[in-house]
Amino acid sequence: MKTSYFVMLLFLSVAVVSLTAWDKPEKDDLPTTGDPTKSRAALGAMLKVLKHQRCMNCHPTDDRPRQGDDAHAHLFNVQRGTDNKGLAAMRCVACHQTENNKQSNVPGAPHWQLAPKSMGWMGLSDEQIAANLIDKSKNGNRSLDQLMEHMTRDPLVQWAWQPGEGRTVPPVSQKDFHEAVRTWIENGAVIK
Amino acid sequence: MQLTFEINNQSHTVEVPEDMPLLWVIRDVLRLKGTKFGCGQAMCGACTVQVDGDAIRSCSYAAKFAQGKKVTTIEALANEEKLHPVQQAWLDERVPQCGYCQPGFIMATKSLLEKIPNPSEDEINDNITNICRCGTYHRMRKAIHRAVELQQKSKL
Amino acid sequence: MNRRKFIIRATVGVGVTVGLGWLAKAPMRRALAKFADEVQGEYSGSEKAEVWFELTPQGELVLYSPKVEMGQGVLQAIAQLAAEELEIDWQKIIVKHASSAHGPLDSMSTGGSLSVSGLYNPLRTLAATFREMMRENAATLMNVSPDLVTFQNNSFVSGDQTITLAKLATQSKTWKKPKKEPKLKTRAQFKVIGKDLLRFDLLPKIKGEPMFGIDAAFPDMLYGSVVLPPVKDATFKSASAGSAASLPGVVKVVIEKNFAGVVATSRFAAEEAKKQIDVQWQMPEKLIQQTDLEALVKVGNGNPVSIQKEGNASGELKEGEIISAEFFSPFGVHAHIEPNGAVADYRTDGVTIRMSTQVVRITRDEVADALGLDKEKVNIEPMYLGGGFGRRLHTPHAIAAALLSKAVGKPVHMFWNRVEEFQNGFLRPATHNTLKAKLNKEGKIESIEHNTSSGDVAFTSPLFPKALYSLAGADFGAWRGAMVQYNIPNISTVSWRVQLPIETSWWRGLGLLANTFALESFIDDLASRANKDALAFRLQHLDDSERSMRMKNVLQAACTKAGWGKSLPDGHALGLACSVDVNTPVAHVAEVRIIENEIRVVRITCAIDPGLIVNPDGVRAQCEGAIVMSLSATLFEEVTIKDGKVTPNRLGYYAIAQLKDTPEIDVVLLSTGDSPRGVGEPPMGPTAAAIGNAVKKLTGTRLNRLPLKVLGQ
Secondary structure, three states, X not given: OHHHHHHHHHHHHHHHHOOOOOOOOOHHHOOOOOOHHHHHHHHHHHHHHHOOHHHHOOOOOXXXXXXXXXXXXXXXXXXXXXXOOEOOOOEHHHOOOOOOOOOOOOXXXXXXXXXXXXXXXXXXXXXXXXXXXXXXXXXXXXXXXXXXXXXXXXXXXXXXXXXXXXXXXXXXOHHHHHHHHHHHXXXXXOOO | OEEEEEEOOEEEEEEOOOOOEHHHHHHHHOOOOOOOOOOOOOOOOOOEEEEOOEEEEHHHOEHHHHOOOEEEOHHHOOOOOOOOHHXXXXXXXXXXXXXXXXXXXXXXXXXXXXXXXXXXXXXXXXXXXXXXXXXXXXXXXXXXXXXXXXXXXXHO | OOOXXXXXXXXXXXXXXXXXXXXXXXOHHHHHHHHOOOOOOOOOOOOOOOEEEEEOOOXXXXXXXXXXXXOOOHHHHHHHHHHHHHOOOHHHEEEEEOOOOOOOOOOOOOOOOOHHHHHHHHHHHHHHHHHHHHHHHHHHHXXXXXXXXXXXXXXXXXXXXXXXXHHHHHHOOOOOOOOOOOOOOOHHHOOOOOOOOOOOOHHHHHHOOOOEHHHOOOOOOEEEEEOOOOOOOOEEEEEEOOOHXXXXXXXXXXXXXXXXXXXXXXXXXXXXXXXXXXXXXXXXOOOOOHHHHHHHOOOOOOEEEEEEEEOOHHHHOOOOOOEEEEEEEOEEOOOOOOOOEEEEEEEOOEEEEEEOOOOHHHHHHHHHHHHOOOHHHEEEEEOEOOOOOOHHHOOOHHHHHHHHHHHHOOOEEEEOOHHHHXXXXXXXXXXEEEEEEEEOOOOOEEEEEEEEEEOOOOOOOOOOOHHHHHHHOOOOOOOOOOOOOOOOOEEEEEEEEOOOOOOEOOOOOOOHHHHHHHHHHHHHHHHHHOXXXXXXXXXXXXXXXXXXXXXXXXXXHHHHHHOOOOOOOOOEEEEEEEEEEOOEEEEEEEEEEEEOOEEEEEEEEEXXXXXXXXXXXXXXXXXXXXXXXXXXXXXXXXXXXEOOEEEOOOEOOEOXXXXXXXXXXXXXXXXXXXXXXXXXXXXXXXXXXXHHHHHHHHHOOOOOEOOOOOOOO
């Protein structure tokens, strides 16, 4: 089973690599001042989080969430569905509520869902992930301010640091991640 | 907490700890025993009920989330005269063996057919993921197709 | 009839009860044989009078079943058996589980695929006897000769006189053994036996009616929970209540000499409080690891017992071209969906326990023993089981429930959670099989040797006193399915018993699945070596004895239905295997394809000859269920022991076949002979080998380890 996913990922990454153009943010959206070196360093810190397996699990480029540090396919054939919130009788909400469940240890957070496919990161290079973050056609039409808001305030994103018992957290603290996002954007949101 | 919600078209107010699984509110407080406990981890689906129409695994659903919602359990499906089409299909195909997991499957199927009235094989496979240890799946698949027919007939 | 004594007694106010005491207990040797291969209809019950039938003043005929319903449809089969001789509309017969206080009490268990075969003659005899008693009483009430009384529309009729069952119950003064010994119907006369009747328990199950162990309740009931050992082999030392006693809803923290638990006003409160109880465990010197167990389960380890010997296989297999193979199967769990538990009501005059158990008598005896009560003071009221599969042969939780109830003076409902089920279950033992054989010039098997190694199956069971181990020799649970069924000049089958440091036990079919996997995979390899078709090769090794003919018939029936030898879609292959268990031969043909290194079973065609069939649809359902459960074990299931913990310990991670994994299933029923044989377990046998044999056709590789995984997975 794992091999088949691996094969699929390879295929997808090849497909993505062949796409070279993306919708750049509006020019006046990007800060003109700032230190690209600082931005680049901050992006490095951010990527440690974004590429952490537990974050990646809900940012697939296909239609299946993953689980665990080993990124196994979500049990019971769970799928994206038309609204990123599951299939007809297998909605995310069938098991996941708006907070971690202390009895069942099923994780939960507000608006529990898969990241939209355009925000899928699996198999992407660092540069592609960064480019997609600021690409309005892919980031949910967010300005940089809105992107910062999303990455530092959205409760589902912040859940990464409160995942419940037995789940690993990203290698960068929540506070440092917020700081990195701010620094990255304030210094020009470089993508490489 | 004081939990007020609708269950099987009747409004109830009960005093329960807010984190008590909805399953125990249903089974032990309201004494509706058709919804089963299987794993307590949202894995097996024996505790499936509908909350506002969605199939929900009630063992992993804190009571507080049911506040003001509409909950449906297996007990509400049949009336004096007749079974729900999904139940009738289950009887026609003689699905149950031990029967323990069946209410969960019936609730999941009801929810599926309300959203997809004529599901494909893939849609059935992807949506009905409860566990039956007696292995009655073979008849369940037939019963799901039969339920589709029964529902179509009843609409004519 | 001369071996049996009928005891008839009237009970005040509830009509009549009929009981049956058996004079001679079956000798122990025969009891053993029952579990082995030669099961025939013989039911060994208690020697004292027990109530089987009850005619109520309302005219209901209640039949008390010593067998419990765990999905196999036994209560329906019992209703049909009784109705046949009672000549009463079967739907008028209310079948209930007998409680231990009321009886009849099964001397063994519900299990081993023995229920219908064991009850077939005794129950029909009882029913016919009771029919005649009713007829004679009706005749007396109508003042006519019994010969003139017929039973029509659920009443006794003679001329223009009618006696309803209610009238019969209330007006009969005495009940006597019938003057005329009733003659049982022959197969050709059956009207109810053999009919595809709709099981009476399906409608309430579909409606979600409370009928299972976990649904049982007493008024004013509290909820309990017990702390169980964290690792295998840890034993209870001591405990203190910690902060548990002061938590909301807690009634009492109960600390006994060998366990700690808590009783609360809700299950939620009990579960929350349990986490706070501070228990000291005596930990094992060394935590048990999987590698330790794997080293133990090896042919050559432990105690060998020869279970089949014809000719001189070991001598013949010393030289020449020897073909050999070995096979492995892992530990598994039952994964019954209703967890184990009990609801106990302890009072000064005794304790009543409602629960799911496959061993009503043993549960009663164990509770009586643990609480220092007379057996008569313990009443076990069996409920419908949310799955059995052998797991409910062990019921220590009944003792805990009784002690919790005693501690608080109120009924207590307690059930294990799923992690506790995994950790504290009795595992299906891992197995190792080795095989050797030699072909003759014509490509027939000249000699075959089969060695099996397994942890205990039957020997751990409370059903089986330790004193009988040496009498039985090998663990008949472990070697079920190991004997070579083919006609081969030299055969040797040896069962190696290893005692593992973890509890292993019965799991539907016992050793049948693992042993058949080994044997029938090997037979297919021998067929390829001999350049023969897998079906033809098997038929060639079966003679014209009745037993072999029945096997040939199921092989041919399964192959005909499955289209053996016909062309298949690209990438599909058929695999064949067969086995015999409790004298029921079964053959499966599995149609398999492999998609992205994943084995997908498209269809399984099964042919079975369980002898006389009481309810054909019931047999079909049992075959379908056994096929899915064994397919699940073939493709998915496995636990390992890590640091004394069963891993994984959650459903989902312990993968079980789901709807998406279920193939099309065709069942062909054959029915030879005049008595029923077992059905519940025999179809477990051939599944793994049939699938593995198809996989070998597709990949050229023999997979010798369950669960089957093709390379790259």
